[in-house]
Amino acid sequence: MAKRSIGKIAVLSVCFAVMAFSIHGMFGANMAKKKNDIDQFLHHATCYYAISLMPFLGFSKQKSERPDSSLQFTSTDISLARKLDSNDKLRSFRDKFVITDPNTIYLDGNSLGRLPKSTIKYMQNVIEKEWGEQVTRRHMGSRRERVNAKLAQLVGAQPEEVLISDSTSVNFYKLVVAALQLKKDRTKIITADLNFPTDVYILEGIIKLLGNKHELVFIPSDDDITIKNEAIQSEIDEETALVTFSHVAYKSGFLYDMAKVNQWAHEKGALVLWDLSHSVGAVPIDLGDTKADLAVGCTYKYLNGGSGCPAFIYVRRDLQNDLENPIWGWLGAQDPFITPRYKASPGVKRFMVGSPPSLSIAALEPALDIHLEAGRDNLRKKSIHQAAYLIYLAEQWLFPLGFELGSPKNPEIRGSHVALKHPEAYRIYQAMTQSPPPAIKVIPDFRPPDNIRMSVVPLYTSYNEIYLAMKRIREIVEKNIYKQYSE
Numbered sequence: 461m462a463k464r465s466i467g468k469i470a471v472l473s474v475c476f477a478v479m480a481f482s483i484h485g486m487f488g489a490n491m492a493k494k495k496n497d498i499d500q501f502l503h504h505a506t507c508y509y510a511i512s513l514m515p516f517l518g519f520s521k522q523k524s525e526r527p528d529s530s531l532q533f534t535s536t537d538i539s540l541a542r543k544l545d546s547n548d549k550l551r552s553f554r555d556k557f558v559i560t561d562p563n564t565i566y567l568d569g570n571s572l573g574r575l576p577k578s579t580i581k582y583m584q585n586v587i588e589k590e591w592g593e594q595v596t597r598r599h600m601g602s603r604r605e606r607v608n609a610k611l612a613q614l615v616g617a618q619p620e621e622v623l624i625s626d627s628t629s630v631n632f633y634k635l636v637v638a639a640l641q642l643k644k645d646r647t648k649i650i651t652a653d654l655n656f657p658t659d660v661y662i663l664e665g666i667i668k669l670l671g672n673k674h675e676l677v678f679i680p681s682d683d684d685i686t687i688k689n690e691a692i693q694s695e696i697d698e699e700t701a702l703v704t705f706s707h708v709a710y711k712s713g714f715l716y717d718m719a720k721v722n723q724w725a726h727e728k729g730a731l732v733l734w735d736l737s738h739s740v741g742a743v744p745i746d747l748g749d750t751k752a753d754l755a756v757g758c759t760y761k762y763l764n765g766g767s768g769c770p771a772f773i774y775v776r777r778d779l780q781n782d783l784e785n786p787i788w789g790w791l792g793a794q795d796p797f798i799t800p801r802y803k804a805s806p807g808v809k810r811f812m813v814g815s816p817p818s819l820s821i822a823a824l825e826p827a828l829d830i831h832l833e834a835g836r837d838n839l840r841k842k843s844i845h846q847a848a849y850l851i852y853l854a855e856q857w858l859f860p861l862g863f864e865l866g867s868p869k870n871p872e873i874r875g876s877h878v879a880l881k882h883p884e885a886y887r888i889y890q891a892m893t894q895s896p897p898p899a900i901k902v903i904p905d906f907r908p909p910d911n912i913r914m915s916v917v918p919l920y921t922s923y924n925e926i927y928l929a930m931k932r933i934r935e936i937v938e939k940n941i942y943k944q945y946s947e
């Protein structure tokens with residue numbers, strides 16, 4: 461409840477108490493025949509008082525349908541971008557990242573996040589001292605535990621439910637096999653057209669490996685942007701072993717309703733596996749509160765761990781000892797060197813396989829600290845605001861040039877990237893990234909057939925950059941610059 465509401469409740473309560481006290485005082489117990497009237501009056505007054513409190517307690521009749529006015533923009537002048545930057549409470553976080561070229565606008569943080577300055581110093585110490593001078597792995601175990609705990613905090617899980625290891629693809633493989641083994645009597649796997657290719661390929665490979673007993677069902681997207689809740693709910697049935705989606709769809713940025721999907725799956729006894737690669741660090745995630753079963757995700761996009769930084773795996777605590785890692789490596793075993801035969805380690809540790817990439821895990825720690833310092837709700841608020849600004853400029857300047865929105869407009873169902881579609885998207889993308897100086901470079905991602913995908917990363921993207929990027933795209937199309945590039 462907001463502080464202002466608590467204040468209003470306090471004022472109302474004091475007024476009510478003073479009024480009740482005065483009425484009793486004025487008429488006293490000796491005016492017995494009036495007492496009934498007074499009691500009745502006080503009864504009504506109490507009811508009105510309770511009703512007047514309801515809006516402050518969150519019992520409003522209906523949620524306001526009015527659009528959020530802070531997301532309405534009315535100027536395409538650069539002065540607005542500058543003003544938004546100077547009012548931005550997270551502005552100082554940009555200085556924590558290495559940004560060397562003022563003529564390059566980087567909007568690809570959902571592929572590879574920028575390098576935090578603190579990582580350089582931290583890694584210098586790890587490499588020179590721990591590896592160089594001491595030749596030790598002594599700090600690696602405790603650092604891994606700390607990184608697991610910080611990751612867990614970011615995704616709303618317990619530290620003992622999260623493990624950093626391997627790539628997203630390998631972790632996805634381990635969890636799919638484990639889930640299908642646990643739900644042996646069920647044969648349906650549900651995913652979606654919008655899912656990332658590696659997840660689909662791995663599912664297909666596992667189905668083949670397990671003797672083609674499973675049916676892979678794709679929930680279609682009517683608009684290539686979103687998936688309808690009803691389509692998901694009606695597909696999940698008693699045959700369903702596993703439901704698996706990318707929490708934020710890699711192309712359109714569509715954000716699934718994690719709590720609802722978990723609930724529908726659990727009602728039918730199915731498990732859910734989330735790929736959080738495009739949502740971790742980009743939107744608040746509550747694996748614990750939403751009762752998520754399983755998840756994987758990468759750390760080199762919004763989490764700024766650097767290229768090749770290992771992925772993470774999440775397994776809800778009560779499921780851990782029922783699930784079996786299909787890759788029986790020594791570090792997932794209970795007593796390597798003591799027991800000659802494999803016995804799974806208890807807890808999430810059983811999902812480890814071999815030696816973890818300790819240097820990359822070390823590189824993740826300072827980056828996670830920045831995220832935790834900024835606060836995920838602050839980041840989400842700014843991300844929504846910046847994406848709304850980007851969409852506003854696109855509507856004003858780019859839609860008249862043949863662009864369309866390839867992402868949901870509603871921020872409640874969108875992650876932190878925005879896709880713009882254009883029949884000439886590939887050539888426009890080349891012009892954005894390859895035009896020689898003095899033109900500014902704008903680095904988005906291209907996703908076939910026609911998507912230019914741009915992420916806003918509230919830790920380091922500025923409003924000014926969004927402004928300049930949109931203006932540059934307009935210039936590329938208006939002046940036919942893109943026609944110099946091959947189709």
Ligand SMILES: Cc1ncc(COP(=O)(O)O)c(C=O)c1O
Pocket residue numbers: 627628629630656658659706710735737738758771
């Ligand atoms: C949603 C999603 N899942 C999985 C992957 C693959 O991750 P990895 O290369 O770590 O296996 C990616 C890579 O970009 C991704 O975006």
